[in-house]
Amino acid sequence: MTGKEFLELDTPQPRLYLERFQRMELIQKIFNELxxxxxxxxxxxxxxxxxxxSLCGLAGNNFFRKILHIRRAAIITAVPMAVLPFISTAAVYEAFVRQPLFSGELNCEVCAVVRGGLVGAVVGGLYPIFLAIPLNGSLAARYSSSPLPGKENLLRFWLSIAQPVFRKMSWGVLVQVLTGLYLATKHHGIYVKILQQMNSSRDPEELQGWS
Structure with missing residues (x-):
């Protein structure tokens, strides 16, 4: 390696990556001691x-089945309505709240709490209900359990069908919002504990360089 190449490596961006990596390592070390x-x-x-x-998905699916008079394929519809919302909610919360927090990328408490509430509302509450609409619509058409309108009235039909379901599921969505807010608040509180231990065990000038 020439001297020029060596100097090119000593740039602010690689140092920033190194500091971030060291910070993540320290956060993980203190986390393991909690x-x-x-x-x-x-x-x-x-x-x-x-x-x-998953419960919201199963409840929403059950409501749509009753409205559309679907009596068949109960297990086939229950499995994806339980599994897909579970996987999606866990993955999105991990990607947008927990991982940014404990990697040191998300330091704002309000931002973390808002993210938790949005994940709970959109992915944990509304997404399972919307997921049930095409699933049960295809079953209603396949088994002719309920007369479906033509394409010109399709939107109006599904709005009228979904309206009572969303009213019944409003409490479930609210619970998901509160759960997301609670989890994000608790996770941020634990992250603050880690920062406090870092402040007491590290050089203040080094910590200031990481902030």
Missing amino acids: PKADQNLCNHGSYFLAANA
Whole structure:
């Protein structure tokens, strides 16, 4: 390696990546020293939000089946309505709330809490209901359980069908919003604990360079 190439490596961007990596390593080290209750809440708390999303999916699916008078393929529709919302909610919460928090990329408490509430509302509450619409629509058409309109009245038909379902599921969506807010608040609180331990164990000038 020539001297010029060596100097090109010593640029602000590689140093920034190195500092970020060292910060993530330190956060993970302190996280492993936290009480088991805090670790379990961080590692498995999103599963509670995801389980509620599965319940919302099953409830929404059941409402649509009753309205459209669908009596067949109960298990076939129940499985995706339970599994897909669970996986989607857990993955989105991990990607937009938990991982940014504990990698040091999300330091704003309000931002974290708002993200948690939005994930709970949109992915954990509304998405399972919307997912049930095409699924049950295809079953109603396949088994002719309920007369479906032509293309010109299709939107109006589904709006009238979905309206009572959304009213019944409003409490479920609210629970998901509150659950997402609660989880994000608790996760940010644990992240603050980690920062406090970092402040007490590291050089203040080094920490200032990481902020």
